[in-house]
Structure formats: structure tokens, C-alpha cells
Amino acid sequence: MAEALPSKHRPEMVVDRNLALELVRVTEAAALAASRWIGRGDKNAADGAAVEAMRKAFDTVAITGTVVIGEGEMDEAPMLYIGEKVGLYARAGGGPEVDIAVDPLEGTSITAKGGPNAIATVALAEKGGFLHAPDIYMDKIAVGPGLPDGVVNLDATPEENLRELAKAKKCSISDLMVCTLDRDRHKEMIKACRAVGARITLIGDGDVAGVINVSQRDAGIDIYMGSGGAPEGVLAAAALRCIGGQMQGRLMFENDEQVARAATMGVDDPSRIYTVEDMARGDVMFAATGVTSGAMLRGVRRFAGGAYTHSIVMRSKSGTVRYVEGHHNFDRKPSAFVA
Ligand SMILES: O=P(O)(O)OC[C@H]1O[C@](O)(COP(=O)(O)O)[C@@H](O)[C@@H]1O
Numbered sequence: 201m202a203e204a205l206p207s208k209h210r211p212e213m214v215v216d217r218n219l220a221l222e223l224v225r226v227t228e229a230a231a232l233a234a235s236r237w238i239g240r241g242d243k244n245a246a247d248g249a250a251v252e253a254m255r256k257a258f259d260t261v262a263i264t265g266t267v268v269i270g271e272g273e274m275d276e277a278p279m280l281y282i283g284e285k286v287g288l289y290a291r292a293g294g295g296p297e298v299d300i301a302v303d304p305l306e307g308t309s310i311t312a313k314g315g316p317n318a319i320a321t322v323a324l325a326e327k328g329g330f331l332h333a334p335d336i337y338m339d340k341i342a343v344g345p346g347l348p349d350g351v352v353n354l355d356a357t358p359e360e361n362l363r364e365l366a367k368a369k370k371c372s373i374s375d376l377m378v379c380t381l382d383r384d385r386h387k388e389m390i391k392a393c394r395a396v397g398a399r400i401t402l403i404g405d406g407d408v409a410g411v412i413n414v415s416q417r418d419a420g421i422d423i424y425m426g427s428g429g430a431p432e433g434v435l436a437a438a439a440l441r442c443i444g445g446q447m448q449g450r451l452m453f454e455n456d457e458q459v460a461r462a463a464t465m466g467v468d469d470p471s472r473i474y475t476v477e478d479m480a481r482g483d484v485m486f487a488a489t490g491v492t493s494g495a496m497l498r499g500v501r502r503f504a505g506g507a508y509t510h511s512i513v514m515r516s517k518s519g520t521v522r523y524v525e526g527h528h529n530f531d532r533k534p535s536a537f538v539a
Contacts, residue, residue: 229257230320235500239314269301317494323438345444411436437479442514
């Protein structure tokens with residue numbers, strides 16, 4: 201079917217490095233749309249705007265993409281549902297066939313409250329590259345690059361992990377900064393970290409950025425621990441594949457029905473601990489644009505006739521990490537992209 205396309209539009213059948221930069225347009229579009237809703241107390245409207253803008257922006261990207269981490273099943277999400285085909289060639293066929301993981305607005309409540317660290321994010325992998333994570337919790341632990349393999353692990357206690365990490369970083373435990381979601385379910389873990397003298401940053405939401413921050417020198421986070429969404433875990437793993445760092449994730453099933461459902465998605469061992477490579481294999485690209493400001497990205501700044509965006513884009517194959525400052529002129533840009 202691709203033959204029907206004019207030759208200048210005929211895509212290579214391989215993942216092209218330029219795709220990484222195309223992904224930034226996609227996350228910029230979602231972030232710009234969501235930014236209209238910052239602090240307006242309506243997380244669903246913010247999410248809906250981001251989803252719609254991201255969906256439209258995908259139409260310009262020269263891929264046949266399949267959403268494997270998305271907004272839910274086809275019957276619960278009108279757009280960017282799991283299994284949906286996206287991309288310029290989605291209908292005609294052709295172009296590199298890739299898998300797509302999206303979180304058009306990671307931090308819907310943050311955005312509704314005007315809090316820090318909300319991002320729009322997308323990752324792309326060669327077909328079969330992402331763990332098809334069901335929408336349940338995942339227990340996560342992550343540290344930055346340059347540390348011995350397995351320095352921390354999900355089966356160890358918080359005390360043991362902090363002791364080993366401090367040893368590897370040649371610092372004391374009281375120098376370490378832990379990041380986790382501020383949730384009742386983390387009470388015991390937080391208590392255990394404090395008992396051995398570690399410092400803690402509690403975040404209200406947004407553990408994709410929380411995990412990535414372990415690999416950002418300036419973020420001042422040494423270790424991420426705790427449970428959050430499994431789809432968010434895969435997105436964070438995609439980022440760490442590119443930027444470096446270790447992560448482990450274990451799906452947290454609540455009942456047999458969830459186990460059976462996950463089995464249909466290819467999860468055959470419910471107690472398996474997944475590494476970064478298990479969650480995001482092959483050539484992986486990751487992009488995120490700040491909606492509200494955080495340690496990694498500045499949020500959207502709007503002004504008369506335009507806005508500034510700040511994005512990160514990276515690729516595992518090259519290890520290149522780029523920060524992109526976008527200056528958007530709404531007078532010249534199709535309205536679809538600025539919602
Ligand atoms: O709020 P819960 O149930 O603890 O879930 C944690 C998950 O929610 C988030 O904090 C935010 O999710 P939303 O963007 O859907 O609001 C994720 O970053 C995290 O993985």
C-alpha cells in the first residue's frame with residue numbers, strides 16, 4: 201500500500217533518528233493544550249485537551265504506530281486507546297512500524313491545582329519493544345547511572361538499599377535524597393528511610409518525572425522508591441534506557457482477574473521483576489514537554505499570541521539527550537496545535 205504514496209513521501213522502513221525530534225512536536229502540542237487548564241480545577245478537561253492535541257499531532261509523524269501504553273481500552277477511551285493505530289501512515293500503511301507509549305498529561309491533578317512537575321510525554325520503540333503493562337500499580341525502585349549493577353533491588357528493605365547506595369556513592373545515608381509519592385501506602389517505607397537518616401522529597405503526583413530525576417544531576421534525587429502506575433513505569437523505563445540509570449519494577453496484582461488479564465497481554469510470570477531493558481527494549485525514543493515547571497523541565501509560559509515550551513528528547517541508540525526550547529507563534533500555527 202505504501203507504493204501508492206508519491207515517492208518523496210515514501211518512508212524508510214526503519215526507525216529514523218529524525219523521529220525523535222518529531223516526537224517533540226507531539227508532546228509540545230499536548231502540553232500547550234493542557235496549559236490552558238493549569239490551576240482551573242478541572243483535571244478531566246486538562247487531560248482531554250492534552251489527549252486530543254496529542255492525537256492530532258501524531259497525524260503528522262511519518263510512522264505506522266500502535267499504541268501499547270495509552271489512555272485505556274478502546275471501549276473506555278475515545279482516543280489513544282491501547283491498540284489504536286497512529287501516525288501519518290496509520291491508514292494507508294507503510295513507514296516504520298513502531299510501538300507507542302503515551303501519557304498526554306502525566307499529572308492531571310497537579311495541572312488542575314497548578315502544582316509542579318506535570319508533563320506531556322511519549323515514547324517510541326521498535327515493534328514489541330515495550331512491556332504491555334496493565335493499568336495497575338507497579339512497585340518501583342530507580343537510581344541514576346554509573347552505579348554497580350543491582351546496587352539496589354526491590355527485594356531488599358529500604359534500609360539495605362540505602363546502605364548499599366551510600367556505599368556505592370561513597371557518601372553517608374544522610375546525604376541521600378529519596379523521592380516517593382506522598383501516599384498512605386508508603387508510610388512504612390518513608391518511616392524506614394527516615395529511621396536511618398535519609399532525606400525525602402514527597403511528590404504529590406507524577407512519578408514518571410520522579411523516576412527520571414534520579415538520572416538528572418541537578419535534580420538532587422539519589423533514589424526513587426514506591427508504587428505508582430505500571431504504564432507510568434514503562435514510560436520512565438523508556439527514559440532511563442536513553443539517559444542511563446537502573447530501575448526495577450514489579451506489577452502489583454490485587455486479584456486473579458488482573459493476573460488473568462495481564463496474561464492475555466503477555467505477562468506470564470506475575471511476580472517477575474522487570475529491569476529497564478525488560479520494559480523498554482531495542483531502539484527507544486522518549487520525549488516530554490513541561491506543562492508546569494519541575495526539576496527537569498520548565499512549564500508552558502503563555503503570552504499574547506504565543507507560548508514558550510521546554511522539552512527533553514532522547515534516543516537510546518545514540519544516548520543523545522536534547523533540551524528543546526520552543527517559541528510558538530499562535531498567529532501562524534494551525535489552531536489544532538494550540539487548542
Ligand atoms: O494516585 P495514585 O493512585 O497513587 O497513582 C499514582 C500515579 O498517579 C500519578 O501520580 C498521576 O497520574 P494522573 O496523571 O493520571 O493524574 C502517576 O504519576 C502515578 O504513577
